[in-house]
Amino acid sequence: MTPLTALLVRDMRIAVRVGGGALIGVLFFVVVVTLTPFAIGPDLALLRRIGPAILWLAALLASLLALDRLFASDHEDGSLDLILTGRAPLELIIAAKGLAHWLTTAVPLIVAAPLIGLLLDIEPPAQAGLVLTLLVGTPALTFVGIVGAAIAVTLRRGGLLLAIIVLPLTVPVLIFGVAAANAAVAGPVPFGTPFTVLCALTLATLVIGPFAAAAALRLDIE
Amino acid sequence: MRVSAINLACRRGGRDVFASVSFQLAHGEALAVTGRNGAGKSSLLRIIGGFIRPASGRLWLEGGDPELSIAEQAHYLGHQDAVKPSLSVAENLHFWSAFFGADTHKVQDALELVGLGNIAALPAAYLSAGQRRRLSIARLLTVKRPIWLLDEPASTLDAAGRGRLTDFMQSHLVGGGLILAATHGALGLNDAQELSLDRPAHAPIAETQQPAEAAP
16 A cells, blocks of 8 residues: 555545544535525525525535644644655645545535435436536635645634635635536536636646645644 | 764744754664753754754764655654544554555554554554553554654653563664654663753853842
């Protein structure tokens, strides 16, 4: 097993065990989306119109929930020091941790999205498009989030600071994610245009995120 | 292989912790770093481990793998044991062995050696402080690295644990390793050099304070 797969497996194992963050995200997502029809009322046309936005907002907040512990728990128990003495580049280590976080928090949420979308009157053909936007867009949320997690690593109660740092940076992803999802659900804009921009945003954050987070972590450890 | 330092100085939070620390350590040798609380023992080990930068001075390695930094050839055993409570004892050690690219077949043997063999499947959350320390020491045994940086390695161990630790250190030295250990007590090694970080007499800072200052 290479160092990076070992780290990936360990992080996923911790996330799905007791006290891990995997289930919290998807539960939060389901609760927020379930409550929306009760708050808005049984207006199906309205629900269908705001449905993609609600799903995306819930997904954004859910993926931030467990993120503040991503490096903080490793920092507190000394694991981060040892990880730094490993021979794998810090950028790849961060990418592996980000991937583990995405697999354990975002993937369950993407799986739950079609079921929970029924509550918002999103029908099966449109659901495929919606799930696709979440599948492509949530890695961007995670990899923007790891930068915030790296900055807030040495702070107690860094969660709030993390949200303040990260949320503004996720606005472009949110805009194009919701635009693509709306196009899939209601039209009339073609799905491809916002979706391609969303793909570009995700690819850019996948590259920039680990480097920015590694720079922040190196500064924090000193 | 030789680790050398000349005139290392450390500054933490705007305070000078120590200055002009020099030492030379060749393979097969151990260095006991001593000093009062706050003298900078941990900081010195963290400088050598590459976690913090020295304020001045030079630190270098001769021999060893030229492609790797000192930190990448060193084991750092700090105050924190880097044990994940939700993983089992064996899983914890298995992860660190795999992460450091070592053979994971030796995990069970190493656990037997440190006396945790019979609780390998127990979640690490149930370990005592001394058992957690034993688990971190097992990491030094599964992964071969020539330099050991030990920060108060024996602080939570019982007498039997200390004895085993001394045996491990002795055999590491015999195998050509280097040990730098911050310690208050004796390391138990036969011929360890000692480096005291308490201010030496020729650098008086505290000694020359006026004793007759008018007391309120």
